[in-house]
Amino acid sequence: PMPYFSAKASLHCITQEKVTAFNGVPTMFIAMFNHADYRKTDFSHMRTGIMAGAGCPPELMKRAAQPDEMNMTGIVSVYGQTESAPGSTMSAWTDPLDLRTETVGYAFPHVQCKIIDPETGEEMPDGQIGEFCSRGYNIMKGYYKMPDATFKTVDEDGWLHSGDLLMRDERGCFVATGRLKDMIIRGGENIYPKEIEDFVITHPKVSDCQVVGVPDAKYGEEALACIILQDGETMTEPEIREFMMSNIARHKVPRYIKFVESYPMNAAGKILKYKMREAAVEELGLQNLVKK
Structure with a gap:
């Protein structure tokens, strides 16, 4: 692993190691797209990867998926946070491209997900934006020696309150719209x-x-x-x-x-x-x- 991200080093690594999967946040992909070495890079072995960690513009993901760009035809997005590692929702690389790029997929097996009204706590119907909550094996036990902070984040029923605004569509897929504090x-x-x-x-x-x-x-x-x-x-x-x-x-x-x-x-x-x-x-x- 590299000690820190470098667009130049990453592009060189993709060519030299015949990389088949690349995971990163959107800013990393943008940095590689804009680097002088981008068009010199051999993406012929690339097949999939994950863009996550921040809001992922669908157009950016679709560009990475194009065979004449990064050739990441099986690109997917994952939604989660450190408190619910390794994630809560994800699509499969075999799903349609629009589902993989315009949503963050559907719930992981054995993980429950819901959208609530951040003011009332009531569960929201499909198509409406609210706070994303999840519950399952992936939820943290708590913040280390911070019981008050833990109580504010994980409720008595075990639901982790993300502080993120999402919407669930009729397919059961989730669309990320931003942070509660960013709204x-x-x-x-x-x-x-x-x-x-x-x-x-x-x-x-x-x-x-x-x-x-x-x-x-x-x-x-x-x-x-x-x-x-x-x-x-x-x-x-x-x-x-x-x-x-x-x-x-x-x-x-x-x-x-x-x-x-x-x-x-x-x-x-x-x-x-x-x-x-x-x-x-x-x-x-x-x-x-x-x-x-």
Whole structure:
């Protein structure tokens, strides 16, 4: 194993070791797609892999699955968290591509999953967004020497409350929409960042997009979109705003748009949205609106 992720080293390894399966978070795949060595890499032995650990844009997964790209035709996504290792839901590599890329699959054997109203705790019907809860052999015993934190996360009936917002469809498959804390409430309307992110990334000039909420005196919160462009591309704010307004409900179009070179990430490649939010509050001079 590599001590840390490197797009160059990963691409070299894929060619040299004739790698057949590759697992990573979305930012790792994006880094490899954008690396100068990407088109020199031999993906002919690749057959499957997992994209997980953060919100996975369907278009990104579908690109990795294409034979003329990463050739990961059997790519799947897994949903879970450290507290429910190794996961709670997953699709099979033999499932249709749309199911594998547009959902995080269905419950693992012997694992129960449900969607609840985060305020009332009542189970939600299919097609409605709520908090994902799971119960089974994979649930942790508890946080080490932190009984209060454990009690807040795993209820008396053994259900792990994820803090993630998902929806179950009529097939029993789950669709991830974001974190409870990531959800933006603008003037009473719920805005799910992942919905905006997944759309913006379909623009051919865009490499990645992350949306966070920032405080606002009038609406309570407004959305900020931080966009990374493809290498060599240029774009204006009016250009991307017009693209969004022609396809997204007006109230969901971010008030603030910022073009950036990179995102703050932890060692595992997960994007730290709270760091982005903190930097935006400082940059926009909104400190007086932050709730203490």
